[in-house]
Amino acid sequence: AQSVTQLGSHVSVSEGALVLLRCNYSSSVPPYLFWYVQYPNQGLQLLLKYTTGATLVKGINGFEAEFKKSETSFHLTKPSAHMSDAAEYFCAVTKGNAGNMLTFGGGTRLMVKP
Amino acid sequence: DAMVIQNPRYQVTQFGKPVTLSCSQTLNHNVMYWYQQKSSQAPKLLFHYYDKDFNNEADTPDNFQSRRPNTSFCFLDIRSPGLGDAAMYLCATSRAGASNQPQHFGDGTRLSIL
Numbered sequence: 001a002q003s004v005t006q007l008g009s010h011v012s013v014s015e016g017a018l019v020l021l022r023c024n025y026s027s028s029v030p031p032y033l034f035w036y037v038q039y040p041n042q043g044l045q046l047l048l049k050y051t052t053g054a055t056l057v058k059g060i061n062g063f064e065a066e067f068k069k070s071e072t073s074f075h076l077t078k079p080s081a082h083m084s085d086a087a088e089y090f091c092a093v094t095k096g097n098a099g100n101m102l103t104f105g106g107g108t109r110l111m112v113k114p
Numbered sequence: 115d116a117m118v119i120q121n122p123r124y125q126v127t128q129f130g131k132p133v134t135l136s137c138s139q140t141l142n143h144n145v146m147y148w149y150q151q152k153s154s155q156a157p158k159l160l161f162h163y164y165d166k167d168f169n170n171e172a173d174t175p176d177n178f179q180s181r182r183p184n185t186s187f188c189f190l191d192i193r194s195p196g197l198g199d200a201a202m203y204l205c206a207t208s209r210a211g212a213s214n215q216p217q218h219f220g221d222g223t224r225l226s227i228l
Contacts, residue, residue: 009154032214043118043204043219044157051214090156100145100208100217104156 002027004091006105014113019063019078021108023091026072031093033074034102035065038088047089050074061085086112117141120205120220127195128228135190135223137205146188147217148180149204157204163188164210192225200227 007022025031032051036044048059055067065076074091091105118139127133137146144165149157161170163182177199179191192199202224206217 034216036219041123041202041222041224043120043221044206044217045219046216049214049216088154094213100210100213100215101159101162102217107154107156109154 002031002093002103004093004103004105006091006108008108009106010109010111012111012113013081015083016080019076019081019085019110021076021089021110023074023076023105024072025074025091025093027093033067034092034094035059035063035074035076036090036092038090044090047076081112083112083114086110118205118207118218118220120223122223123221124224124226126226126228129197130194133192133195133225135203135225137188137190137220138186139207140186141207141218142185143207143218144185144210145208146182147206147208148188148190149206151202151204151222160190195225195227197227200225
């Protein structure tokens with residue numbers, strides 16, 4: 001069975017500071033990993049994904065994530081936070097060869113202080 | 115742009131009064147999903163359609179039903195809404211057999227129960 005753990009349900013940073021949102025997964029098969037962002041009263045928007053190949057993945061809005069198999073992690077980072085980054089972030093995993101069913105982490109609410 | 119559209123964005127119904135939420139897609143994806151999302155929680159999968167094949171999650175209440183008359187449309191019916199059914203309902207789509215591809219989400223319908 002797969003699982004996803006996001007450490008920290010709430011993260012607060014100052015505008016211009018580094019953003020680090022943590023995600024650890026467990027999977028018995030090579031996973032495909034996704035980060036989604038959800039703004040208030042909206043659906044989930046894909047930020048980035050890791051499938052195969054380069055382990056450092058760049059996404060939209062200046063975000064990137066690095067797949068580290070040895071640490072079973074897929075942490076999301078952004079060098080400099082912007083007020084518009086305030087949102088809920090979800091890490092998710094699918095099984096490598098068994099369809100698109102997503103297993104979500106519990107989510108992290110990012111707050112950005114001026 | 116190809117997209118997933120949910121109507122209405124906000125729905126208010128009375129306790130026990132049936133309600134239908136709709137989802138349409140222009141992506142021509144053969145898998146459609148319905149999720150329930152409560153405040154500060156990750157989306158919870160209710161069921162999904164693989165083409166016309168309906169797949170219910172084991173813990174989805176019988177009060178929730180779904181219809182998919184064609185590839186483009188999918189409906190969520192709540193037969194007798196209770197106060198606990200107040201939530202955001204998200205529709206998503208994906209291509210079957212491509213687990214490295216993300217799910218595409220609509221903007222959701224926020225359901226309130228009076």
